Amino acid sequence: MTHLTPDELIDAMEGLLAADRQGHLATCEKCQAQLAGLSLTLSEVQQTSIPEPSSLFWHHFSERVGAAIGQDAASGTNWPSWLGWQILVPLGAVALVILGLMVTVPKPEVRDASVAPLAPQALDNWAMVTELVGDIDLDVASAAGVIEPGVAEEAVLQLTAEEQQELTRLLKAELQRAKS
């Protein structure tokens, strides 16, 4: 019969060796010696403690963690916490659709010269949308079912009046920034 495999030696050390292999272990001195060596090493490892830091260290440690979290929060985005990707992705998607319609839907031929300046504005809008959803993979979001018809409207409707005002303010600010 073959000797115990590494897996089986670990099982044997933890008392989980299959019954049909215990017969081999009972008669094989080589496997018994290997098992004893592993068990002895594990026992020594488990008895090895590490130096215990002082109670003062633990106090400072908690303070350090608190300070690091505070710093982390301060250096993070200025966007409100409720304005996460759940809101931005649907909004971005809607904005893309609108932008697409603006670009692709044929317009009646009007010889009015005022039509021409629309192109730079579309570019401004595009820059804003790109910035808003820059790091978000829309394919992934779509595959995950995040973007569905009506989701953006529903997300906006779920905002409080104050949050809607803030969203409006932020979008206007982005538009201004993109134009400047």
Place this chain on the structure above:
Amino acid sequence: MTHESVLPVRPWTVAVVKPLAELDDAELVSATIGGSREAFDVIVVRHRRAVYQVCYRFVNNHEDASDLAQDAFVRAWRGMKNFKGESALATWLYRIAVNVCLNRVSAKAVTTEPLESTEHVADVRAEGAQHAMIREERAAAVRKAIAELPNKQRATLILRAYHDMSHQQIADVLGSSVGAVKANFFHALANLKKNLGSEP
């Protein structure tokens, strides 16, 4: 100072306010996600020793272990809303700590503390000073040998031997199979046995 829980409650329910320190981990997680920094502070106090020990076993020096443990808690704070409660909070924190350690050790060489600089309070009245010194030297050698194991073997050994995690839990932490965990555990012990010699 005793912090009290700030669990979000609906206006028509009666809030049962308990001191934060009396909340279980799941309640603390819920309060943290609800925005309570104090609740997270309690989590830190409750789990800091275990997380620090995972890190110390990994790098075998206090300075790096302290930095790594701090980093692990900052990451836990950032990712708390992603904690689904499918595992114990401690297991989730170990996972973060192990990942932080694996990222760090792959980025820089680990500096282990010299054996003679390791401080350890031994009760020299209970056992002879010489015996205590020999025992501590051996312990330092074991810690050093563990810190020099390959990453996966080291992580497996630490989580199995010191934190009593199952093979399946370790496999989840390391993103590997139970078979791979057992193999790593076997090779970790075999390498230690070879490097340390069989006599304790």
